[in-house]
Amino acid sequence: MPLAPGALEPVLRLAIVEGIGPARLSTLMARFGSAERVLAAGAEELGAIPGFGPEFVRRLRAAATDEGLQRARAALQVLRKAGAVSITPADAAYPDAFRTLPDPPYLLFAAGNLELLDTPGVGVVGTRSPTDYGLRAATSLSGGLARAGLTIVSGMAKGIDAAAHAAALDAGGTTVGVLGHGIDRVYPPGNAKLFARVRERGLLITELAPGEEPNAGNFPRRNRLIAALSLGVLVVEMGEKSGAQHTVTYALEQGKEVFAVPGPISSTRSTGTNQLLKDGARLVTSVEDILEELRGVGQGFAAAPAAPEPAASPDVPPPPPPDLSPDEAKVYAALTPDPRHVDDLAGESGLAPSNVLASLLGLELRDLAESLPGKQYRRR
Known part of the structure; x- marks a missing residue:
C-alpha cells in the first residue's frame, strides 16, 4: 500500500529540499535507513x-x-x-522493473491506475516537432500496439509523445506518462486535456517532488524510467541530436529491444532514426514487426489478429493516388486483395526490400495497404 500521510511526512520533508533530487534522496535513504534518521543527523555527519x-x-x-x-x-x-x-520500494505497487536499476528511485508519485506499472509495455518516443508523416506513424503504430494489449509508455511531451498517448487511449488501450516534473504540474500547458485523459484512464508517474518545475536536467532521468517500464522502445522521428537518444541508450543498457521507423533521407527529423537502423535497430513498418520480436519476452499481449478471408476483387488495382512517390506507386501496383509477402512485392516491383518496406508504411498511413502477420500485405 502507498505510504499513509503520517509515514510520508518525514520523507516529504527531505524530498522537497531545494537541490536534493532523486539521486541524493536515494543516497540518504541508503546511508541512514530511514527519513527520521536523516532528519536527526547532525551537520558534521551530513557534510x-x-x-x-x-x-x-x-x-x-x-x-x-x-x-x-x-x-x-x-x-x-x-x-x-x-x-x-506516493510509492516507495517497500510498497507492493513499486514496479519490479525499477528495482534492478543502478539508481532506483526511492520515492515515486503517481495518479491513476497503479496496476499499469506491471503490465507489458512499449516505449514510444521521438521529436517534439514531428512531420505529418511522423504523427501518422506514431498514431498508427501506438494504436495498433494498444489494441494488441500492450501499454504505451512515453513522456507526455508535445509531438510524438502526445500522439502516442492519445492513440493508445483512442484505441481503447492503456498508457503510462512518465513526467520530468512534479505530479501537480502540466507541461507543456497545451497538453492539459491529454493529462486529464491519461490520469483518468491510464497512469501518470514521476520521481520528482510536488511543485518541481520541468527543467532540462530532469528529462534524461525520466527517460531511464520510460525504458525500464518497456519491453522495447520504438523511436518515431528523431533528429541527429535529440533527447530521445537518452531513452535509446538506457534501453540498450537495460537489454531492451530498440525499434525505429524509417524516414525520408531528406528529412532532418529522421536523421537519428535512420542512423539507429544503420546501427542495428529493428526496422518497423507495421505493428506486427514489433509483436513478432517481443513475443516470448513478455506476456499478456495478443498477436495481431488473423486476417479474414478477403472478398473477391478484380486483380487489377485501381489507379494509384496522384500524390504517391514513384516507389510507393510501384509497390501499390504490386499489391492485390490477397496477402503477398514482402519478398514477392520486392521481386515484382523491382525495388530493394528496404525500399518496399518504407513504401508500405507510407501506403498503410494512407489506408491504401494493410499489414498482416508474417510480413504479408494486401491492398485495401
Missing part, C-alpha cells in the same frame, strides 16, 4: 557525504524544523488535490 556542501547541508537541517514540517504538510495537500499517491 561527510561526498558532494554534500555546507549550503545543501544547511537546507537539509532546516527540513527538521517546524518550518520543514509545515512545508511537507503543504506538499501533502498538493498531492491530495492532484489525486496522487
Whole structure:
C-alpha cells in the first residue's frame, strides 16, 4: 500500500529540499535507513557525504524544523488535490522493473491506475516537432500496439509523445506518462486535456517532488524510467541530436529491444532514426514487426489478429493516388486483395526490400495497404 500521510511526512520533508533530487534522496535513504534518521543527523555527519556542501547541508537541517514540517504538510495537500499517491520500494505497487536499476528511485508519485506499472509495455518516443508523416506513424503504430494489449509508455511531451498517448487511449488501450516534473504540474500547458485523459484512464508517474518545475536536467532521468517500464522502445522521428537518444541508450543498457521507423533521407527529423537502423535497430513498418520480436519476452499481449478471408476483387488495382512517390506507386501496383509477402512485392516491383518496406508504411498511413502477420500485405 502507498505510504499513509503520517509515514510520508518525514520523507516529504527531505524530498522537497531545494537541490536534493532523486539521486541524493536515494543516497540518504541508503546511508541512514530511514527519513527520521536523516532528519536527526547532525551537520558534521551530513557534510561527510561526498558532494554534500555546507549550503545543501544547511537546507537539509532546516527540513527538521517546524518550518520543514509545515512545508511537507503543504506538499501533502498538493498531492491530495492532484489525486496522487506516493510509492516507495517497500510498497507492493513499486514496479519490479525499477528495482534492478543502478539508481532506483526511492520515492515515486503517481495518479491513476497503479496496476499499469506491471503490465507489458512499449516505449514510444521521438521529436517534439514531428512531420505529418511522423504523427501518422506514431498514431498508427501506438494504436495498433494498444489494441494488441500492450501499454504505451512515453513522456507526455508535445509531438510524438502526445500522439502516442492519445492513440493508445483512442484505441481503447492503456498508457503510462512518465513526467520530468512534479505530479501537480502540466507541461507543456497545451497538453492539459491529454493529462486529464491519461490520469483518468491510464497512469501518470514521476520521481520528482510536488511543485518541481520541468527543467532540462530532469528529462534524461525520466527517460531511464520510460525504458525500464518497456519491453522495447520504438523511436518515431528523431533528429541527429535529440533527447530521445537518452531513452535509446538506457534501453540498450537495460537489454531492451530498440525499434525505429524509417524516414525520408531528406528529412532532418529522421536523421537519428535512420542512423539507429544503420546501427542495428529493428526496422518497423507495421505493428506486427514489433509483436513478432517481443513475443516470448513478455506476456499478456495478443498477436495481431488473423486476417479474414478477403472478398473477391478484380486483380487489377485501381489507379494509384496522384500524390504517391514513384516507389510507393510501384509497390501499390504490386499489391492485390490477397496477402503477398514482402519478398514477392520486392521481386515484382523491382525495388530493394528496404525500399518496399518504407513504401508500405507510407501506403498503410494512407489506408491504401494493410499489414498482416508474417510480413504479408494486401491492398485495401
